[in-house]
Amino acid sequence: MSSESDKRAAAQAAAALVEDGMKVGLGTGSTAGYLIAGLGERMAEGGLSGARFVATSFGTELLAREWRLPLRQLNDADIDGALDIAIDGADEIGPGWELVKGGGGALLGEKIVFSAAERVVIIADGSKRVARVGERAPIPLEVVPAARLTVSAKLESLGFDVTLRAAERKSGPVVTDHGNLLLDIRTTEPIDAVALERDLCAIPGVVECGIVVDVATDVIVAEDGAVTHSTQPGE
Numbered sequence: 074m075s076s077e078s079d080k081r082a083a084a085q086a087a088a089a090l091v092e093d094g095m096k097v098g099l100g101t102g103s104t105a106g107y108l109i110a111g112l113g114e115r116m117a118e119g120g121l122s123g124a125r126f127v128a129t130s131f132g133t134e135l136l137a138r139e140w141r142l143p144l145r146q147l148n149d150a151d152i153d154g155a156l157d158i159a160i161d162g163a164d165e166i167g168p169g170w171e172l173v174k175g176g177g178g179a180l181l182g183e184k185i186v187f188s189a190a191e192r193v194v195i196i197a198d199g200s201k202r203v204a205r206v207g208e209r210a211p212i213p214l215e216v217v218p219a220a221r222l223t224v225s226a227k228l229e230s231l232g233f234d235v236t237l238r239a240a241e242r243k244s245g246p247v248v249t250d251h252g253n254l255l256l257d258i259r260t261t262e263p264i265d266a267v268a269l270e271r272d273l274c275a276i277p278g279v280v281e282c283g284i285v286v287d288v289a290t291d292v293i294v295a296e297d298g299a300v301t302h303s304t305q306p307g308e
């Protein structure tokens with residue numbers, strides 16, 4: 074099985090959790106793309122009556138519009154800052170469900186949407202499981218442009234390799250949906266995800282970091298066509 078068919082299988086399992094009338098946060102990335110397609114197909118068949126959706130990025134908003142999903146903002150009156158469920162991919166999933174997010178540059182929108190959701194479902198193919206977060210994927214930080222060098226210097230003094238994320242078909246850096254820059258950091262040292270999230274977010278000029286801990290309520294991983302859905306106790 075390719076990882077694409079596994080991503081699709083995990084996304085389809087998550088799409089089945091969405092019910093009529095729900096307020097749903099839509100993640101960003103290729104796995105979330107399969108989710109959006111699955112939800113769009115259900116709506117086109119007349120399902121999901123009364124469901125409304127909040128996108129985590131401009132890219133997701135465009136895709137959701139193509140699928141004619143009714144979009145809202147978290148501040149809209151019929152969302153009122155609260156979602157029933159958010160469903161999103163991840164760059165890495167650690168053994169305690171600590172995550173690396175932001176490979177698609179949408180970490181700020183994703184973490185805001187997670188904070189509004191009662192249930193946060195992470196969907197992935199098996200390649201995303203790691204023994205420790207930061208093992209393969211860089212950890213992204215969204216940084217205000219004026220603080221690029223001060224934040225980089227601080228991160229380097231803490232022992233990280235720091236790369237300003239470059240745009241691919243435009244000269245210069247990636248500019249996020251919120252007008253900020255992305256620094257991707259790596260270390261070969263073991264990471265305490267809880268402490269690192271706290272410490273990174275405390276650096277002046279860092280708007281958000283791509284480590285997510287104690288947030289996922291469900292993890293759905295598909296590997297070689299077999300879908301495993303794990304839930305936190307009490308979910």
Ligand code: 5RP
Binds near residue numbers: 101103174175176
């Ligand atoms: C976007 C993200 C994505 O969820 C993450 O990069 C995984 O993407 P994909 O599903 O394409 O592998 O965090 O900011």
